[in-house]
Amino acid sequence: MPSTPLTLTLPQFPSSPLHLSLYTNVTNAPTIRSQLLSGNTAYSYAFLDPSTILSISHVLAAVYRALTEREAGTMRTRTVNSEIVFSMAPSMNIGDALKRFGVKDESTALFVVKVADEAEDVVGAEEVGVALESIVEGESVALCDDALQALTDIEVVRKNYKIPQGVVLNDRIAAAQIVTGAIALRGYS
């Protein structure tokens, strides 16, 4: 029985529902990565490495930025999925962003985002769940901040966002304010 992703809608983008899923014990990360690199359209999801993610709202900040850029016609990458991965980064280097925040060969957990508004086959949450079942070999976990928190590597987050050692990241909410700020300001500071 494939699990159903968590569906959220951003107030400003009511026609772009988001389906979010979390997988652990993933065994086929290299396959997913190579399929993405070869441009397989069945893989039109944003695959993120959960060790780089603080919370759901952290990802939402990147999704919001990506959707805003798409609306303005100023996306830097080809698809909204890659734009989401790119938007996680605080820098303008696309390759570096995909390497840091996207799926890696050694990834054992995955955070998957589907922006369900393209004129495509899968749009409903159930369908996305079923489709992902055949793509990701791993255990589906009910997505919530607590589950996500267990997978975060705080030092990786600190390094990615160049947060000085002086700033304590124990408080997830304060940390989220710093990273969402970095995401919104990317390319402007």
Next chain:
Amino acid sequence: MADDNKNAEIPLPALPEGIVKALDLTLISQGAEALVFFSQSHPFIPTHEAITNSPGFSAGYILKYRPPKPYRHALLDAQLTKHRTLSEVRSLYKLMLAGVKVPVFVSVDPRQGIIWMENISGPSLKKWIWGNEEVIDSQTEDEAGRAKLREEKIKGTLLSVGSEISKLHFMDMVHGDLTTSNLVLRNKNEGEMEPVIIDFGLSSQSTLPEDKAVDLYVLERAFVSTHPMHAEEYIGWLLEGYVAGFGRGKKTGVFKVREIMKKLEAVRLRGRKRSMVG
């Protein structure tokens, strides 16, 4: 306002449609440069039981919108809006990282001139002092008694306001429009008020003592015009907190603040604008 009706006829510059449709916004303030709206909900984090680590604020959010100015050339207008929006946001972000009490910045759309930030719920310093003065005046008729009550009720807050401004100046940031309305007090613990500095639309980076002295001078003038009766007393407390705040920065801080206070004397004599002679 006397000409309320006249104002009502002039339509407000419209916000982008997507935002208006999506969020419940209330206009709370309007300046020459920007409109300030209040929204109870976050621009992009919906309420959901799975989201427990959300950097949300129960006091709601502020949307600051710089509308296009129709009298400017469109290209120039777009550039100015983008530039000013970004400079404000950079200041906010930098100060937040440094631990200065400012509204936490949530999101920005520089092309549309939109900034999202935390709403600070509380009275402005101006209103808070007025309220306290009223209470004090109603409690006793005796001027000595009132002075004592003022020291009890108002001094502590002004010391901490001065200390907050010193943090700003210590990292070489200048606010540009420090007034008693741009300092907001929020409840920290029972009865203890925590000052938050708002509106960084005119802020800039400067290592010059001169610019910081002008900041303080502008604030002094604001005190004189909003609280003429006890302005001197209030400014004294505020500067006491300010100087003490710099003391934490050890030697460099003490040196810096000495230079600033010296400049402040000069600025008081000549006013905010520098002499352009020579």
